[in-house]
Amino acid sequence: MSTDEAGQSGAGSRNGARSTQGAGQNLVQLITPAGERISHPEFDFWVRDVTDEQLCSLYEDLTVIRRIDVEATALQRQGELALWPPLLGQEAAQVGSARALREDDFIFSSYRENGVAYCRGVDLTDLVRVWRGNASSGWDPATVNMATPQIIIGAQTLHATGYAMGIQNDGSDSVAVTYFGDGATSEGDVNEAMVFAASYQVPVVFFCTNNHWAISEPVRLQSHIQLADRATGFGIPSLRVDGNDVLAVMAATRVALDRARRGGGPTFIEAVSYRMGPHTTADDPTRYRDPNELEDWAAKDPITRVASLLDRKGLLTEELEQRVKDKADAVAKEMRSGCITMPDPEPLDVFKHVYSTPHSWLDRQQDHYARYLASFGDPAGAASQEGAR
Numbered sequence: 001m002s003t004d005e006a007g008q009s010g011a012g013s014r015n016g017a018r019s020t021q022g023a024g025q026n027l028v029q030l031i032t033p034a035g036e037r038i039s040h041p042e043f044d045f046w047v048r049d050v051t052d053e054q055l056c057s058l059y060e061d062l063t064v065i066r067r068i069d070v071e072a073t074a075l076q077r078q079g080e081l082a083l084w085p086p087l088l089g090q091e092a093a094q095v096g097s098a099r100a101l102r103e104d105d106f107i108f109s110s111y112r113e114n115g116v117a118y119c120r121g122v123d124l125t126d127l128v129r130v131w132r133g134n135a136s137s138g139w140d141p142a143t144v145n146m147a148t149p150q151i152i153i154g155a156q157t158l159h160a161t162g163y164a165m166g167i168q169n170d171g172s173d174s175v176a177v178t179y180f181g182d183g184a185t186s187e188g189d190v191n192e193a194m195v196f197a198a199s200y201q202v203p204v205v206f207f208c209t210n211n212h213w214a215i216s217e218p219v220r221l222q223s224h225i226q227l228a229d230r231a232t233g234f235g236i237p238s239l240r241v242d243g244n245d246v247l248a249v250m251a252a253t254r255v256a257l258d259r260a261r262r263g264g265g266p267t268f269i270e271a272v273s274y275r276m277g278p279h280t281t282a283d284d285p286t287r288y289r290d291p292n293e294l295e296d297w298a299a300k301d302p303i304t305r306v307a308s309l310l311d312r313k314g315l316l317t318e319e320l321e322q323r324v325k326d327k328a329d330a331v332a333k334e335m336r337s338g339c340i341t342m343p344d345p346e347p348l349d350v351f352k353h354v355y356s357t358p359h360s361w362l363d364r365q366q367d368h369y370a371r372y373l374a375s376f377g378d379p380a381g382a383a384s385q386e387g388a389r
Contacts (some may be wrong), residue, residue: 025228025240027272030247033300035308037247046251052315058246059310060324061095062303065115067328069277071335072114072128076281080339081131085112089244089276092302093209095119096249097177097271100257104174106163107146108156112209113179120144124331125338134345137353154180154187157206161193164202164266173261177205183214185230186222194234194266201265205256206231208268209243211275216288231268243271244302274300347373 028043050058069087076084087094094115101107109116114127117139126139130149137148150156160178167174184190185208197204210227212219223230228238237259241252249271256267274297278285310316351366 025226027240027242028248028252029242029245030251031245031305031309033305035305035312037309043248043251046254047247050247052313055310056315056320058095058099059306060327061099061119062091062246062306063324064328064331065091065095065118066303067332068114068118068335071332073281075128075336075339081128082133083131084281086277087112087115089297090209090211090273091115092246093243093249093271093273096246097207097253100250100253101177102174104145106174106176108160108163108176108178109146109149110156110180111149111151112181113149116179117146120146122146124335125342128335128339129342132339132342134342154184154189156180157190157193160204161197161202164197164204165200168200168202175203175205175257175260177207179207179209181214182208182210182212182219182222182227183217185227194231194236197266198235203260204266205253205260206266206268208270210270210272213275213279213289215279215283226270228268228270236266236268238268238270240270240272243273244300244305246302246306
């Protein structure tokens with residue numbers, strides 16, 4: 001379901017883009033928490049092609065991604081992973097946006113967009129490789145058009161803006177998309193990226209998942225205005241969408257992508273959601289978060305609302321539920337197996353993939369380290385020395 005299917009010229013797209021700018025934006029919503037499909041005069045246009053079959057597919061994506069998250073959290077608790085950044089509650093923001101992209105669009109994410117990575121076809125074992133400590137990177141970005149997760153808060157926005165400048169110079173109509181959380185909007189990197197993006201009107205979408213907590217700091221402390229309104233100060237149009245509504249997120253993302261492809265420059269999307277779990281598995285949110293807040297947001301669960309919509313339409317059959325459950329279980333089993341059978345890296349693997357071409361300075365370091373290992377009778381070091389001779 002790419003923007004090609006909905007990216008037609010006309011008043012629907014242009015008016016929708018204009019009317020979402022300005023202070024105090026209301027949330028774009030197409031599915032209520034109770035699962036009722038509501039009409040929106042501007043954004044219905046952007047999801048008019050979503051069939052019942054595709055709605056069931058989105059439900060499967062949401063369920064599978066939550067199962068991945070739960071399984072990875074369990075792996076960390078069992079000592080199989082060193083750390084894991086849960087995305088519980090943010091599935092719709094990731095699925096709705098990821099499924100709106102074309103294959104040639106390029107993604108620059110934070111460390112929490114594991115759902116986006118799944119939608120892009122990242123190997124399940126590669127999702128956990130870096131969190132197990134077996135590699136310094138998870139996958140080859142060129143194979144899925146998605147950069148490996150950025151740990152430095154907000155740095156990926158600069159990478160996306162630079163990539164978008166390259167797209168512009170190449171004359172392509174692909175788009176760079178960067179994901180980050182509400183806390184990242186307080187970082188200089190994000191603000192600098194928006195300055196450059198606005199100045200050069202490059203095809204980049206800034207996708208901010210406002211999950212209400214930057215580790216232990218609430219969003220209301222970081223910003224006394226809506227995050228979407230911050231973008232207008234840079235001259236960037238913005239949208240504020242219900243991040244727990246998969247259809248609304250898809251519609252908003254398609255609007256932004258369409259604008260970028262037409263040469264309209266960047267867009268800032270604020271997807272209002274909630275981080276149901278901890279910041280990472282090393283965090284204890286009960287120390288700073290009101291349990292009543294968690295209860296309120298549980299009633300807005302992104303999976304439950306799609307299930308309720310499917311039920312209203314007579315599509316939530318036992319057959320569908322069993323098929324989705326089987327798929328989720330199979331994915332979790334594959335990821336677990338890949339994780340626990342992953343071979344340990346060799347000591348000299350640390351020198352791999354540092355530079356794209358041979359580098360004498362690095363080669364010299366590797367030789368010194370191999371000699372050091374060989375002095376202890378390490379076979380890896382000895383083999384390296386033998387190979388060098």
